[in-house]
Amino acid sequence: MSAASAPFTLCSAKCGQRLRIMALVACAEDCLRLRELGLCEHTEVRKLSDGAAILCSVYGVRLALGRDLGARVLVEPIAA
């Protein structure tokens, strides 16, 4: 894990990148649902696709996030 790198949004992450969630900066309702679907702080995710929306894999489940929501998930890369 590269502790030095500054967090960036899930939107701006590259496809195929392994990431760790650092913070959720959405409203309380969206944060609750993100966490309930497994997108909690410190969880590992992999960004799979980036187009009309964002597709990522968490706990082996593929989740689609609207780009607005993806911009509210702060992540950092996990070293390969």
Add this chain to the structure above:
Amino acid sequence: MEKGVPFPERIKIMLPPDPVPAGSESFTDSQTPQHAEGAPVVEAQAPVALAREEVARVSPPSPPTPNSPGMRRIAVTGNPNCGKSTLFNALTGLRQKVGNYPGVTVEKKEGSFFGSHGEPIQLLDLPGCYSLHARSPDEAVARDVLLGRQADTPRPDAVLAVLDATNLERNLYLLSQLLDLGLPVFLGLNMVDLAEEKGLAIDPLLLSDRLGIPVIPMVASKGVGLIALKQALSQATLPLPKKRPPFPAVLETEAHQLAQALPNHGAQLAEALLLLGMPPRQLAEMETLSPEFLQALDDARQRIQAAGLDPVSAAVDARYEWIGEIVTASVHRVGEPGLSISDRLDAVLTHRIWGWMAFLGAMTLMFFSIFTIAKLPADWITAGQQILGDYLQSVMAEGDFRSLIVDGVLAGVAGVLVFLPQILILTFFLGLLEDSGYMARAAFLMDRLMSKVGLHGKSFIPMLSSFACAIPGIMATRTIEQRKDRLVTILVAPLMSCSARLPVYTLLIAVLLPEVALWIKALIMLSMYVLGIVAAFLMAWLFKKTLLRSETPVLLMEMPPYRKPSLSGILMRMQERAAVFLKRAGTVILALSVLLWALSTYPKPENSNATGSERIAHSVAGHLGKALEPVIAPLGFDWKIGIGLIGSFAAREVFVSTMGIVYSVENSGGEPPVAALSQTMRSEKRGDGTPVYTPLTGTSLMVFYVLAMQCLSTLAIVRRETNSLRWPAFQFLYMTGLAYGAALLVFQGGRLLGWH
């Protein structure tokens, strides 16, 4: 993930003692020996062996009647798309719809089966939910039944939690909430075969031990594990969970204190935890809580905050921490998780360019198939119709009764039946999209476009379902979280071209372009579907800007894995669709055909040598058509089309049968199949000798049918789903107005440009 020793192939799961009453049926299955201490042991098998296990599908010859007094009631719950309805069908022998996308089940369904001792057990199949913090109407149904809030449904005696073994962590989150309900909980660990294929070895014994509840590994789609499940659910006394997730002390204390202030319905602790973790905006919408309770809740949340915890996220974090420990102990992963086949497919099918090309390609293929593959069976039906018509003509004496049978019943009903193959092919393709998991990808692709009109991609799933029929589409809107977004989706879903419009489009395309290649016909039909989609988007945008103004929702949706579609499941849906269509043909369309025949036959003109056109003009239908003509003439429609429009306000496909009746009356008893009908329509002239069905009139008529609300069943379901007469009335008016305006624009605009 901790690496460990591979699990043995056969694992015994200990269940609490089950005192089998003397004389009652004992376990006879060879795989369920009695334990040395007298406690029965239900023996399940590890995934490797399970996949090979042949367990008969256990469906009793005649299921017991639900709601019998004293019948044990079990609620089946779990995340969307984890196989609840498949398990429900396997146990009850019912045929509840299943599919590979979240939100197939949107309301609770009841069924029953006989337990291991022959005792009747009732099952409640609840809509899938990720959490008891419900966000949408379908999730609220599940929550309310489990908490005993649903007035018409008694609280269940136990919960059967179905979990998808391929993603245990996320599925265990809901289970961790179910353990707080104060009810016995059983875990049906479904799809263990797929988990094994993914390199996941789950130890059900360890899982059962860590969770404190019975765990039954199963493959519901193959009937594997059903006997063990039935034995578990048939115990005389159902055990309560032995464990719960450990929460921080302050949260646990506050939850218990708050629970004491709630009405005693058995689920106070679960209620208290939900309320403590409820976001402020949702809490503000709770109208049933007293001011005193709200004050106590606020105090409790402040004390939790003072202890350095966020009341909304504290419980979620604690649950996931607990889940992490359980999974580490009981799941062994073979090899490193890499990109799955679904991940690779998604890289293409959700791509911003390739994804769209794949989507448009799939749609084009679907409509091309509708024209090409359906032609052969449609020809058979037409030939049968012709033979029957000729036979009836030859054996029946000339007169009104023969006219009723041949021109009314046969022309009306059989004229519509010829479109059954096309409807079945459409159902087949939609079934493929649903079962393969592609439906969710279409929603994903559409998200950016949908967000431009104020909705999110999830709203596209009900719209796509409406291609088959608007009724299931409108039901599917229950998965949409926000009330206004749901209402907007309900209002625009019937603009998507349903299968009842297929006969109208096919007939009109045959009338307008009889000689063109099939692919051109397919493209014209595709353009009608695209027009419906564009209209739905524009109207959604307008509603979101005016009547139902609200923030654009954010998309957050699980994408199911791609799966091989179940041919039997799709055939079952085709059979159901055919049954619905044939029932309509035998009831609504038959009745309307007879009525329209009578209206277009009586009163008869005094001159017995009157032409067909004169006879219809003299009839009640003729008078109705002529009364409507001044209104529809600006659209290019004559009074005979007016008769068709009147008939099809109950159901769209009646337009075809009405035209069959109108023109067969005119042809003095000659029974026209579709080709002959289209030929007759092509040769139809106005008073000034110009043809009625010009390309411009035909286009105007098709546009009218794309946009008009002509389905009483849809209006009835909108009335039920919105619990109001206002919305279906509004929907009828706006869609009829839109259809009229668009057809007017096409016809008059076309004339101004010199088209005809």
